[in-house]
Amino acid sequence: MWQLKVRAGNLASWLRHLTSVRGFHANISQMLLMYRYHRTPFTTLLRNMLDVLSRYEARFTFAVVASIATGELLDLVRDGGHEIASHSLYHVKHRGLPFKTQMSYIKRSRELLQVKGAAVQGFRAPYNSYDLNTFRCLDELGFTYDAGVRRGEHFQGLSRPFHLIIDGAESRFLSYPVSHLSDELLDKLPGKTVLKLFTREIDEVPDDGVSVLQLHPVRVGQSFFLGFLDSLVDYSACRGFSMPTLTEVAEGKAELPAICLSGDVDCLSFSDYMRRI
Ligand SMILES: [Zn+2]
Known part of the structure; x- marks a missing residue:
């Protein structure tokens, strides 16, 4: 007792x-x-996703926590023509951390991913937790873009990447307006309802616009959600959207309008999930 x-x-x-x-x-x-x-091995989830994407020649940008990234994961992503971005070194909130600590996490994450063969150009902070120091680090380190999610309301109507103002000057990196919709809705609502919300969002993207959608591989790679992923990608393709990586858009190499598919890789197993706690 x-x-x-x-x-x-x-x-x-x-x-x-x-x-x-x-x-x-x-x-x-x-x-x-x-x-x-996580009962399904992560490589299986990834292969499931990549199979669907390859049918439509759609590219995906994976924001990966560098401390858990494996060579196998990065090879699979790269071989499929997709992109790896940094999701920092550890899955921790950056807001409030000293500049030096943030700099070391972000810099080290890029180095680790690069050593394993990923050409990292972009960043997304864990938990979408940013402060001015995070943006200062990205600028100083020469990142091409930041794809933070759930920004304030005034960013939600934007359909093109923009430059932030940092310390009175325009950032060198681009910031993406990321849709507030997330595949997390699939945990609460029927797939058809979630698909309708996403397609409504896609319909609102102007001819010269970009929308960045959030899809977590650990969820959309599940066999029971592959139909949702397939329908979403199929809808985008049928509506004439290209589906490039975030770097392709940032470098002006993508056809518009574009739907950028992106998602975070925070953990490769349930023990990773428990360890990060
Ligand atoms: Zn994350």
Whole structure:
């Protein structure tokens, strides 16, 4: 009985810690969901996704946490013609970290990914947690773009990448307006409903515009969500959208209008998920 109480107490404090460290929605049901998703090996999820994308010659930009990246993962992505961006060195919130720490995480993440063969041009902060120092680091390190998600409302109507103003000057890197929609909706709503929300968003992209969609490989690579991914990519192709990487758009090498498919790789296994807590 005492043991049970101690365990329950530990669990409660662990969950409190989890919520404070991970910042949002860290709860038992999410953990169980992640456990379920990670029962399929990550390379299988990735291959599932890449198979669908290759049918439409669609490119995907994977924002990968460098400390968990493996050569096999990066090879698979590169061989399919897709892109790797940095999702920092560790999956931690950057907002509030000292400039030096952020600089070291971002710089080291790019170096690690580059050593494994990825030509990293872009960044997305874990938990979408930025501050001015994050942007200063990206500028100083010469990143081509940042693709942070869920920016403020005034960025949501934009359909082209833009330059931020940092310390009174225009950033050298481009920032992408990323759709506020996420495949996370698939955990709560029927696939058809989520697809409708995404296609509505696609319909609103102007002829010279770009929309960046968020699709997490750990979810959309599941066999039961491949139909959703296929329908989404098929819809974009049928509507005449190109599906380039974020670097191709940033360098003006993509045909417009474009739908950029992107998603984060935070963990390769359930133990990675637990370890990052
Ligand atoms: Zn992430």
